[in-house]
Amino acid sequence: MGTVGNPMIAMAPGQKTGELGVAVTTLEEALEWVAAWGRTRAMWPLLFGLACCAIEMMATQASHYDLSRFGMEIMRASPRQADLMIVAGRVSRKMAPVVRRLYDQMTEPKWVIAMGDCASTGGVFNNYAIVQGVDEIIPVDVYVSGCPPRPEGLIEGILLLHEKIRKGTRSGSSR
């Protein structure tokens, strides 16, 4: 089903992305550029699944879709070692404080991807039990639509996040 819609992100190898020629004026800027580049090359997502979307997240990591092509294969079970939280699934009212605590325990800089309709908006479950979008409790950087999103959808969301980091947009700054 749905995917996040920027077809420009998945570029052919060797294609100019337009960022390589960034004119760097100060040393500070240069260092920031290098740091952002590094962050996108080795992101450690938090090993943490909630519901159905987590199965698609596992499929994304497994052999067929092979998330390690994007330097993302190391999932950390401890929030202290992770810098990306993929909220894969519906967040219940009982789980919400736990998600918040996990987010607080992650070290800066950190990013959040809301994977799936439930995490983004509550999805089909507009009822008493489900948090209507995880952005009620934590800031979200990228929303991936679909119920569940196809692995390609998640990958595109991740690439979108990489682009966001390279551009230097701060976590949660859009809110």
Next chain:
Amino acid sequence: MAIREGEVQEFTLEQLKHLVSERALRGETILLNMGPQHPSTHGVLRLLVELDGETIVSVVPDIGYLHTGIEKHCEHRTYTKIIPLTDRIDYLSPMSNNLAYVMAVEKLMGVEVPLRAQYIRVILTELQRIASHLVWLGTHALDIAAMSVFLYCFREREMILDIFEMVSGQRMMVSYFRVGGLWRDVPEGFEEAVRAFLKLMPARINEYERLLKKNPLWLRRTKGVGVISPEDAIAWGVTGPSLRGSGVNYDVRKAQPYSSYDHFEFDVPLGENGDVYDRFMVRIEEMRQSLRIIDQALRRLPKGPYITPDRKVTPPPKEELAWSMEALIHHFKFWTEGFSPPPGEVYHAVESPRGEFGVYINSDGSPRPRRVHFRAPSFVNLQALPIMAKGSLVADLVAIIGSIDIVLGEVDR
């Protein structure tokens, strides 16, 4: 205990009084929290483990972290619109959930399902069983540190998901079955795709088995671990492979055949010792039996309609809308209002990959059910965890959780 929003729920000693041993209250044993975010609890299960050194004294599961309110949600959906909700209960086997639900409604309304639809339902639910067991095997092996099995299992699972996508347009949340039959007939190329899968799979199952069955590490981690006796298993209402691992021959497909399962020949694999290893072997063997069923159903797949002609539960065919005013009105009424089963109650169970998945519907004669309840096998099987885990080492807990094959979406619903 009420949960206040914004707070992680903590236990007080008072609440734990009859759940853990007296020694824990005196502080002689350790109380350890496991989950809800833990790589091996298969979702958001939280366990409170009482340890004496490394030995488990008691385990207290704390569930509800994925409570979705699906049963309540069903009460204000029409009968057709509940089908997508059933997908999301046990998200590893949407086909079985769909089947249990539509068959319950069919029972309530006395609808006959064409044979072709029944056979296709059998093929798809058996494919679903294999897909679900593959996820189970992959994650279970991953928990006991066998990484490659996970990669192999997910490779084969993709083939099944491709078939599902072919028939329903979705990889996981299929919502393909309808009251009275199917959403549409299977597309061209379906039979070839299933045949290709049937051809490839037996060798692959042998491969998984070879990878693990003679592996000394695997044997030491699974043999004699997490034992449950047949008596205990029955007493706690355990069903599915977890029950059959203890040697109890109960399979809903054989005990109360539905959807023409009695037309096919298959065996019910049984274990002997009721340990983690036997449950593992039962599931591996079940995959082979599923292949057998699919093969028979595919070879004997009859031609004919894929959904009942009963206009009470099926919308009129699209072509008719162009020339028939009545059909147009009926179409409109069907999708806005839905259909109304007679008042009464019904229970129907199917053998899902995890055990007896049952649906109870209470109808008051309106287009929406008064009450829907799902008998979730994971929820019931989870009760047996404290018994299986008692007395074993803390490291074995992970193997035991994996061997019951719970899906938290189903436990909490």
